[in-house]
Amino acid sequence: MNEQNPAPPGKAPRRRFRADVVTGIVGYRLRRAQIAVFQQFIARFAAHDLRPADYSALALIEANPGSKQIEIARALGIKRANFVALINGLEGRGLVERRQPADDRRSQALYLTQRGIEQIAVFNKVQADFEAHCIDKLGGVAARDQLMDLLGRLLIEE
Amino acid sequence: MNEQNPAPPGKAPRRRFRADVVTGIVGYRLRRAQIAVFQQFIARFAAHDLRPADYSALALIEANPGSKQIEIARALGIKRANFVALINGLEGRGLVERRQPADDRRSQALYLTQRGIEQIAVFNKVQADFEAHCIDKLGGVAARDQLMDLLGRLLIEE
DNA sequence: TGATGATTGTTCTACTATATAACAATTATG
DNA sequence: CATAATTGTTATATAGTAGAACAATCATCA
Numbered sequence: 579m580n581e582q583n584p585a586p587p588g589k590a591p592r593r594r595f596r597a598d599v600v601t602g603i604v605g606y607r608l609r610r611a612q613i614a615v616f617q618q619f620i621a622r623f624a625a626h627d628l629r630p631a632d633y634s635a636l637a638l639i640e641a642n643p644g645s646k647q648i649e650i651a652r653a654l655g656i657k658r659a660n661f662v663a664l665i666n667g668l669e670g671r672g673l674v675e676r677r678q679p680a681d682d683r684r685s686q687a688l689y690l691t692q693r694g695i696e697q698i699a700v701f702n703k704v705q706a707d708f709e710a711h712c713i714d715k716l717g718g719v720a721a722r723d724q725l726m727d728l729l730g731r732l733l734i735e736e
Numbered sequence: 737m738n739e740q741n742p743a744p745p746g747k748a749p750r751r752r753f754r755a756d757v758v759t760g761i762v763g764y765r766l767r768r769a770q771i772a773v774f775q776q777f778i779a780r781f782a783a784h785d786l787r788p789a790d791y792s793a794l795a796l797i798e799a800n801p802g803s804k805q806i807e808i809a810r811a812l813g814i815k816r817a818n819f820v821a822l823i824n825g826l827e828g829r830g831l832v833e834r835r836q837p838a839d840d841r842r843s844q845a846l847y848l849t850q851r852g853i854e855q856i857a858v859f860n861k862v863q864a865d866f867e868a869h870c871i872d873k874l875g876g877v878a879a880r881d882q883l884m885d886l887l888g889r890l891l892i893e894e
Numbered sequence: 895t896g897a898t899g900a901t902t903g904t905t906c907t908a909c910t911a912t913a914t915a916a917c918a919a920t921t922a923t924g
Numbered sequence: 925c926a927t928a929a930t931t932g933t934t935a936t937a938t939a940g941t942a943g944a945a946c947a948a949t950c951a952t953c954a
Contacts, residue, residue, distance in 0.1 A: 595811065596796075597799075599795045599798070600792045600795055600796060600811075600812070602884075603863070603867060604773065604870045604871075604874075604880060604884065605774060605777055605788070606788075607888070607891075608766070608887060609788075610813070610887075610891060611887040611891055612763070612766045614891050615762065615763040615766055616763060630767075634758045634764060638754075638757065640757070641755075641756075641757045642753055642754055645753070653753065653758075654758070655768065655771070708763075709761060712763070712890065715892065716890070717889065721889075722762060725762065726760075729765045729766060729769040729883075730769075731874050731875065731879075732769040732773055732870065732873055732874070733768060
């Protein structure tokens with residue numbers, strides 16, 4: 579009754595590899611899923627040479643033009659020290675512009691350039707297509723909403 | 737009817753920061769949730785100085801004693817070159833032992849040491865507690881099962 | 895059998911992402 | 925005003941990951 583695999587006659591037992599001790603863990607599957615989704619995202623944006631962090635920064639700047647660097651960085655969970663190089667890259671590619679606001683000359687206000695505005699329209703389309711693909715894999719928008727809700731519950735503190 | 741925020745009298749518009757352009761993306765929320773869960777995992781294992789990759793390797797070795805390094809590494813999605821240092825660490829702490837099997841002297845068969853067996857019992861308990869905490873946040877085992885199913889759908893190729 | 899190719903573990907190197915400390919310029923606060 | 929806090933920046937350190945190369949070993953097959 580407990581014997582699931584009767585020993586082969588006279589050969590080595592050779593039981594199958596058990597990975598369920600890790601694949602059954604929420605955090606482990608979460609990580610594997612995140613890696614898989616990111617790899618596909620990166621593949622779709624490879625022609626544009628745009629990393630996930632680049633896209634998320636551009637999207638936030640588009641939605642919040644004039645925001646300070648630290649506001650965008652904090653919203654993305656990126657340390658301001660590490661955000662400098664990211665914005666340098668986007669500025670070097672002519673997608674983002676830094677302007678010093680008169681009311682706080684410590685900060686840099688971020689704006690999309692004209693080229694940035696044109697480019698993010700393309701990027702948003704690529705992202706929307708990929709999102710639709712993810713929703714398909716999940717089984718529809720209802721499943722997507724449910725996943726987003728469940729993931730949101732894991733974000734609460736403590 | 738469309739005016740959600742009537743302009744304050746004579747002051748700057750100052751609309752609120754819009755983060756939904758990224759928080760509404762499956763991949764983005766997936767990553768944030770994964771980071772949050774891992775941070776909590778790391779915090780709970782801080783006293784044991786054990787990283788997620790360390791635990792997952794120990795768990796797989798416990799469930800599959802005598803497996804080759806490359807088998808454990810592949811199951812975890814870790815390149816064999818990078819897996820060397822990880823096993824070196826666990827071996828240096830006396831938790832894992834490398835043995836050369838007679839039938840294939842290229843490979844190293846991995847086993848838990850006696851100390852490793854004792855330690856992983858502790859680690860498994862910490863992990864089980866944390867898993868129960870995650871299940872609580874999700875709203876029960878049914879919600880957990882649903883999340884695991886949804887995440888599994890994101891893992892399929894293409 | 896012997897020649898050739900594949901596998902395994904290992905080292906080295908490089909690149910990305912992230913974390914911390916320090917600093918100057920500026921702003922906020924008592 | 926004096927002091928503290930904020931912002932951007934640079935420099936540095938640490939993980940995690942990826943690729944190339946190598947020796948030892950095993951598999952294949954003509």
